[in-house]
Amino acid sequence: MKLNFKLNQSNTPDKCEHCGAPLDDDAYVLDVNGEKHYFCCSHCADAWKNSENK
Numbered sequence: 001m002k003l004n005f006k007l008n009q010s011n012t013p014d015k016c017e018h019c020g021a022p023l024d025d026d027a028y029v030l031d032v033n034g035e036k037h038y039f040c041c042s043h044c045a046d047a048w049k050n051s052e053n054k
């Protein structure tokens with residue numbers, strides 16, 4: 001089994017936090033209480049926000 005970890009030091013995830021799709025350079029970034037969350041599109045960001053604010 002081969003694992004491909006990215007060894008760069010940034011905290012930028014490479015997957016959408018809502019649907020898990022790989023992120024492009026134009027990821028949608030949402031700033032929540034000073035924390036950055038990354039999504040593949042604004043739809044995922046909205047869906048994620050709604051699921052967080054129950």
Ligand SMILES: [Zn+2]
Nearest residue numbers: 016019040044
């Ligand atoms: Zn997504």
